[in-house]
Amino acid sequence: MTNEQLIHIAREYGTPVYIYDADKIAIQYGKLQRAFSACSARFFYACKALTNINVLRYMRALGAGLDCVSINEVKLGLLAGFEPGNILFTPNCVDLEEIVQAKELGVLLNIDNISILEQFGNKFGGSYPVCIRLNPHIMAGGNYKISTGHVDSKFGISIHQIRHIERIVKTFKIHVNGLHMHTGSEIKDVNVFLQGLEVMFEEARHFDRLEFIDLGSGFKVPYQEGEPETDVDTLGKKVCAAFAAFSKEYGRSLEVWFEPGKYLVSESGYLVVKANVIKQTTATVFVGVNSGFNHLIRPMFYDAYHRIENLSNPGGAERIYTVVGHICETDTFAWDRKLNEVREGDLLVFYNAGAYGFEMSSNFNSRLRPAEVMVEKGEARLIRKRDVFEDLLRGQVYEAPQLSATE
Structure with missing residues (x-):
């Protein structure tokens, strides 16, 4: 998946967005088939990953x-x-x-x-x-x-x-x-x-x-x-x-x-986000993005590492950033990460986001879950719509407010 493809999909479907490269899944499955071709082997995709x-x-x-x-x-x-x-x-x-x-x-x-x-x-x-x-x-x-x-x-x-x-x-x-x-x-x-x-x-x-x-x-x-x-x-x-x-x-x-599970889908997945703000403090420079551990919990949950790149400014001078989300909790994706200079509005990509990314996402802070897009042989298609506000109320039992005669 090229940077240009990721940028194009992010602009078409908005950010944050999960993108899956089906061809990469096929490559990983093929590796296993070839490796165990000398014996009678069966592979069951552990679908809890995605x-x-x-x-x-x-x-x-x-x-x-x-x-x-x-x-x-x-x-x-x-x-x-x-x-x-x-x-x-x-x-x-x-x-x-x-x-x-x-x-x-x-x-x-x-x-x-x-x-x-x-x-x-x-x-x-x-x-x-x-x-x-x-x-x-x-x-x-x-x-x-x-x-x-x-x-x-x-x-x-x-x-x-x-x-x-x-x-x-x-x-x-x-x-x-x-x-x-x-x-x-x-x-x-x-x-x-x-x-x-x-x-x-x-x-x-x-x-x-x-x-x-x-x-x-x-x-x-x-x-x-x-x-x-x-x-x-x-x-x-x-x-x-x-x-x-x-x-x-x-x-x-x-x-x-x-x-x-992870072996088949992890490397196929990309999470593309937008840099909302660059916030410099006395101790560090934060990149605050329009996502959080409600979309990708792995770094906060078990210190997982995800490589991050600046899609919009790949030739920019390298600087040290701490990449954080917009959730109202400690919400850190990466400490002291070297990235090409990040400007507000830049698109960043998290790699290896196919396994336990969207699958473990939530509506914490009443934030909406992102869209999912699958790319097969170069063709991108939407496979999950982005949440809308009404999705936050789905399943809740409540009385809608009644309008008075004068309203």
């Missing part, structure tokens, strides 16, 4: 499955045209009723709680296959808030509870067709995946009807120039070799499943 139905339909066209963490994501997936057998439901801390709803829709089930596994077995026995999500007790690196496989995580059933799982499975004759783990995002070292895989192979020996092992995701994408990303080619070779060896021991070929 659920716009147009993105879901594009993922389906690429051949991906869908990983969902709520029943409404499941329904969105079905509406987008995914077959139930290509939707994996991986919730946590939900009650049995939500699991039952997903079962009735015919999707693949992933259970991560001893209590729910027991309730499900008591109700359905072995009539409907389930996958079991395990916690491998592996600290995968990255921000602690997005690590999910360590001992203090709420996700998955501890591998140390395998005997309890076996008793429940045996008692209710539950058909376990898969095992799942996910250690979190930002995994730079492919050996973390292999370490987790060894744990999963060990646990797989306790089940004789497995069809797949799901390694979740966590593929790292670069946020800063020169930053490494997960070497999926090396990972693919090692994982495929490990699966081939274990399948011989296990007595049947097992599929390897992954649930990439």
Whole structure:
């Protein structure tokens, strides 16, 4: 995506605006397909990263499955045209009723709680296959808030509870067709995946009807120039070799499943904003933009880094700025960031804004959420309208003021 394209779209649809490059999504998906071509691999897009139905339909066209963490994501997936057998439901801390709803829709089930596994077995026995999500007790690196496989995580059933799982499975004759783990995002070292895989192979020996092992995701994408990303080619070779060896021991070929979310959409996304004000204090120079953590919460939520560039003045002298939003809270996108000179009215772009950007947006401060635009083969189209004032009242129950006869 060129600067000229971003500027053109921002001028046509206004700012702030989220822009997604569909071709980049296809490139990322293709990388995974090639990397794991030597084994039987399936990829389920973790749609919590970005659920716009147009993105879901594009993922389906690429051949991906869908990983969902709520029943409404499941329904969105079905509406987008995914077959139930290509939707994996991986919730946590939900009650049995939500699991039952997903079962009735015919999707693949992933259970991560001893209590729910027991309730499900008591109700359905072995009539409907389930996958079991395990916690491998592996600290995968990255921000602690997005690590999910360590001992203090709420996700998955501890591998140390395998005997309890076996008793429940045996008692209710539950058909376990898969095992799942996910250690979190930002995994730079492919050996973390292999370490987790060894744990999963060990646990797989306790089940004789497995069809797949799901390694979740966590593929790292670069946020800063020169930053490494997960070497999926090396990972693919090692994982495929490990699966081939274990399948011989296990007595049947097992599929390897992954649930990439951020890896597929992060680099496709751009958030373009306008510089409202340049505010110089005794300590720093602030660029105040017409957005905030109500549109992109990642920097404030878990110190995420997003590269920022000045689209309007790319040749300007470099200066040091702190980029902030217009929300009435501490609302900092970047401290002491080197940018080409920013003038009031300039357009700035945040890179890597495709994952958990719009998806985690809100109407905090009664601000309106931005439009979303998708660009496919050079053609831009609106895929979500910008909020209008009436959207703030949608769902609220109130009495409209009555006009008097004299008004």
